[in-house]
Amino acid sequence: MSVERVIFHVDMDAFFVSVEEIFDPTLKGKPVVVGGLAHERGVVAAASYEVRKFGVHSAMPLRHAYRLCPQAVFIPGHPDRYRSYSRQVRAVLDDFSPQVKMASIDEAYLDMTGSKRLLGPPLNVANSLHETIKEKIRLPCSIGIGTSRLVAKIASDMAKPNGILSVLPGAEDRFLAPLDVARIPGVGKVSQENLCKYGIHKIGQLTRLQEEHLRSIWGKAGVSLVAKSRGLDVDMWSSPGMSVPDKPKSISHETTFRDDTTKQDLIDATLVKLVQLVGRRLRGYGLHGRTIQLKLRYADFKTITRARTLIRSTQLDTVILASIRELFSQNWNEDKAIRLLGVQIGSLETTSGQLDWIDDPRDRKWKQALEATDAVRNRFGESSIGLASAMKNAHQERVHENTVDVPERKLE
DNA sequence: TCTGGGGTCCTAGGACCC
C-alpha cells in the first residue's frame, strides 16, 4: 500500500499584471492589459481582475479588448522582469519542498508527500507558503492541494484569486463530478465541442462511461480522458519523480509583420534575423539540430509549414539559413502577401553531427565567428552586431552538401 | 472581433527496409 501523495499546485494570479503593479503601484485597482498596445496586432497575455469584468481575457485580440474596455491601460510587457520574478518565486518554493517542478513561468507543482511530519498539515503549510510569497515577493498567488497533479491544478484554478483550496483524499470524485469537462487540462474548445455532441458536459458523465466506449470513439485520447475524469495523472502528468526536461526538443522564433508584405528584401532580412535568434539560442544550450522548418502564414491566415532534415546536425546560422532560404523560395506563392514568418529547428542532439577530424575548416571558421558575436550580443544587446551582410551569399555552394547527395561515408 | 510567440504531443500517410 503506497502512501497517499500530497501535491501542491501554485499558480500566480494575473502574474504579468501583478509584476507591473510592483513597478508602478498606480496601476493597482485599474483595468490593465499586458501584451501590447491597444491597436497592435497581438493578443492579451495577461488581464487584471478589474479588466476581466469587462469581458477581457487572455488570448483575446488586443483590438477586441480595446473595444470592450477603451479606458484600460495597455502595456507591452517586460519579459525580463517576469523571468526574474519567476526565479524569485522558485527560490521560495525550494524552501518548502525538495521536489519542485516549474510547469511554466508562473506556475509550479510541489510534491509535499511526507512533509507532514516535518512541516505540519498540508493546509497549514500552504497557508504559510502563501504568506511567504506575499511578504517576500509582494505577489498574490493561489494554491491547490490534491492527491494528484491534475486535482491540485484544477483546485488552484477554482481557488483564484488569492485563495487556497484543498481536496481531501477520497473526495476527488465528488469534487470533479459537477465540473465542466473544459476544466480538464488538455480539453480545449475542439474536444469540448466533440464531447458536447455526445451530450457530455460534466466530468461526472465521463467517469460513468465505459472505457471501451471512449476508446472506440476517441482512441488513446478517450482512454486518458476517463483516467483524468477520475482525477488520475496520465501522459504528461504521470512521471512519478516529476523529472524536469531541462533540454528543449525544439527551438523556434516567429514574427508577425505589422502589415502583410510581399517585399523581398524585408522578407529575407526577417528570415536572417529569425535564423540568428534560433542559432544563438541553439548554441546557448550547446545543442545541434537536424530538422529545419519554415513557417509561412499568408494574409488570409492560411498557414503552411515546410521542413527538411539534414544528414548531419548543425549549430551554424549559415547552414540553417541556406535551408530556410531554399524552403522559402520553393514554397512562397509570390502573389500572396505574407503575414507571418517562422523558423524552427528540431531533432536536437547534444553532440555535433560531425566528428572533429572530418570537421570542415569553413565550418570551424563560422563557428568561431558566431561564438564571438554571441558573446557580444549577450553583453551589449541584440542590435549591437549584425551578420546579415556577411551571410548574404555565404554557403550557397554548401546547400547540396548538407541536404542531398552526400556520398555515404564509410568511417565507423 | 480578425486571430502573438514559444513550446509539447498526437495523428496520419508515405517512403523504405526486412
Add this chain to the structure above:
DNA sequence: TCTGGGGTCCTAGGACCC
C-alpha cells in the same frame, strides 16, 4: 504479377498550454 506485415523515419497539420 498482385501482394503481407512490422518497424522506423520523415513530413504536414492540428489541438492544446501558458
